[in-house]
Amino acid sequence: MGVKIVSLADLNFDKEKTISKTKNFLENDFPDIMNYSGLPVTYLSSPILDPTGVHGGGNVNHQPDQFLKAIEQQDKYDAIVKDCENATRAVVEAMNSCPDTERDPYRKILIRRYVKNDFTQWIYNDMNYSPRTYGRKRDEALYIFAQHLERYRKKYNAGRLIPVLMVHG
Template sequence: MEFTFEGTDQNKAETAKKVRKFLEYDFQNYLNRAGMHRTDLSSPQLDPTGVSSHGGNSAENKMFRLYDYQAKCLAVYQTIMDCEENENKGIRSKSILKLRYLDDLSDSQVEARLHLSGSRYRYKKNRALCEFADRLHKWATINDTNLPDLSVYK
């Protein structure tokens, strides 16, 4: 028996563009609202499971939102760290995303650090961004938070 899934043919270029925008703008917004910095994510100690009630009072609601933004940041971090890394196969998704979006290096700095030509780096970065989109839902679910589906389908 063969199963087919509707909408699973990912538009790689549009997905990479959407993920890039998410990591450059939305992720920074989540960090700001969580009162965090990228450096706080190098060894996250967050436990977003501590809030189960949506509460009734304003202080509880504010705390819930704070925990939710921390959970979003943790989900992004875990998604990046879950991306594939296999130097023997030339797959550097985790390194590219970590250096670019967690360590906040420029594209040219990441290129140089990984000893990649410009075109090779762009190809591998787009591949990494699409992989990020594929893995994000898992970590959002584990951290009990909602994040957008970043995949764009043909």
């Protein structure tokens, strides 16, 4: 028995499908994840205030049950917010790990487009790119980001909200 050496070519990723899946995630899912991660906990549900603590018929005080339900809902919301915070950290760290040189300004493109939500035309004008060159660079940035993201998905345990973006061919 010997050790089989695996080359990156053996992994056989579909670049076009990976770019499409990554773009879809960043444009459709990530804005919601980012929004939830930045929201303060605003869900404050208090028991219905009734001077006697009694609702409707009977002499049963339902306030403790309502309060426990409110706490359970708050715990679920807190868990969602925490998951969104972790997912946002994973995405932003993956973006920040991408090259950002004059020739390959991938980090700049990703942050401006998908975090700051700048208009595409503003970005390519500021970078002195034609729309076609910008589109090519953006696609390269998306592919490299997808490669980097897997490490950060694991680091932040964000697999529930962030899918694997690399598509095998």
